[in-house]
Amino acid sequence: MPRLRPLAAVTGSLAGAAALALALTGCVPNKADATAEAIAVTLSDGKCTVSTNTAEAGPITFQVTNTGSDVNEFELLAEDKLRIVGEKENIGPGTTVNYVVQLAEGDYFSACRKGMVGDPAHVAAFTVTKGSGRTVSQSESAQVSQAVGNYTGYVKDQAGALLTATKSFAAAYSGGDLAAARAQYASARSYYERIEPTAEQFGDLDPALDLREADLAQGQQWTGWHRIEKDLWAPAGYTPADAATRTQLADQLVSDTQKLYDLVHAKDFTLTIDQISNGAIGLMEEVAGSKITGEEEAFSHTDLQDFQANLEGAQVAYGVVRDIAAKKGSQGADVVSKLDTEFTTIATTLAQYKSGDGFVSYTELSTDQVKQLSDQVNALSEPLSRLTSIIVK
Template structure:
């Protein structure tokens, strides 16, 4: 499900590309962190209060307690209030969680989001000061740099394939060739689903491309894949777009995908080790939140294509940091062993539902089969959620 951002424009995002080298990272649970070391955060239905507004650069632990009546989300935003530096989602009422975010020196904002929809609220400045000196050896630094280079190349490759496939898909959709467009829909979306955490860093891009109807805010214009999905698999009582409407939606889909491509290929674009590992964890959260429930592809029921793409993206991200993980002592070795096994298990499970070049409709799965997939997702998500906390030590 996309993160909604309405604090700026796409033009603003393009102008900020040059500073994407900032070490903005996602968040991961870290229950081993002592309570005394964590920054206390309290969420309510109307606010979020952070005990301190400053911390030294490096791994920062937040201990977040939700005292409200609804699920909530805590975020750390970059100075432009658009890019996500860290976020912890699905914090239920009465729940306390710890998570770690790796931040470089600079200015940020903390915020929360009741119900996990809409724009962030309770924005408050958060300053990261100079931290301890980097103690990584030259060998480890070289290994990290190579992992980042390899993964950035992967993101660029997937984005390039996404743009080319989207143009072909949009042409079929605009021409009214529904059979061709339906066949291309899930395969084209797979390129996006593999790298969605990267797209989510760019504010309005993800909602423009991947917003579901259930997450629309009042007065918001619905564009992107799922709006077109509804035309192609029109439910009873719904009138699909006419030729003019299809032209608008198809061209907008290509234009927004082009924006993503331009941002990823912009000079200075890079990622950090933490973004890679947290991205792997985030992809599995996507699976557990919307693919397992069948909510992502409401009309086409092509959820298993998305499911597989999310797993593939997580596996590539993990593969890029695995060698570094193995050098993190017994904790790293143990985590790698478990992750290897859980990825193999979930790949085997998904293979059971392959059909031709794709997957069966999600409606074909029984409750027992869905439960089996859900259990496998949970088993994989647990060690992935610990990945960043081990890597940043």
């Protein structure tokens, strides 16, 4: 992760992106729609249940009841299970709320998140069929507002999942179960890599969490993921940390991750539409700057999993602004067409290197394979670099 960078597993086709565009930017205000029959949703400590798994396109009302003992949230996810197309947070125990969201025809997933941390639970398919003319047109300002809201929700959810995964990883590392820590390392980091440009907004937090050894300044304390990575995949001649130091490093990693979680869940946390699109740009610059060269994961060689997470984060950011860009005349339409194609191309190529739940070691790639990925990153970066100027004009 190079310093002084600018500010921001989707392997499927983007063929459905146009159908999802309205859903990603088109939520209606959270109030009951008298013309819509409410879909009952029940949240409990152990389960969340939606009374039906299908609805017609347009404004859809969910009547959400929390029968559990802890705060909960209800979410609707896009087909990739990463993008949030709607969520209702802070549903307290014993509370019933009406939540209205406008969805285009397509495939989605419902989910809940007890305590509002960790991965979404009880993820279930939810299909939206062709509507009967109930779709409500929106002004650009409303689309921007909802796009920002949906992406902000995504960042919060990724931070929550990161915190949960980091605690598990840190416990294994500090407890001396290094095999378990190695197994969890790349997948836990993926949550961070998807939203790293947001972490970069918070001063020294990103270096504390993600500084590489090659970027250490003289006398600078080295903490975070890559300091632990070196212990887990110790190079020849290197002496790994003792138990006391492992505990210190693990505690610091959890503490800094908790800070990130608290910052993005603060009441005054906000993002702008240009930060979202610039974030997509920044994530692919991350790929070009360190992942494609194998410099990011110098000891574990799990660079391709980081690459995938950066790509996922960039595609989510692009997804929430895509419809806005598409309506910006011929330039916008041209950029969207190119981005749809290039995102699909690079995701397809990267998927060839999947291995189990992760990817092959970066060291297994040939020079020609690295060049192919590099060329595709460059092809994607060109239209992506124009995205912000198009959506803010």
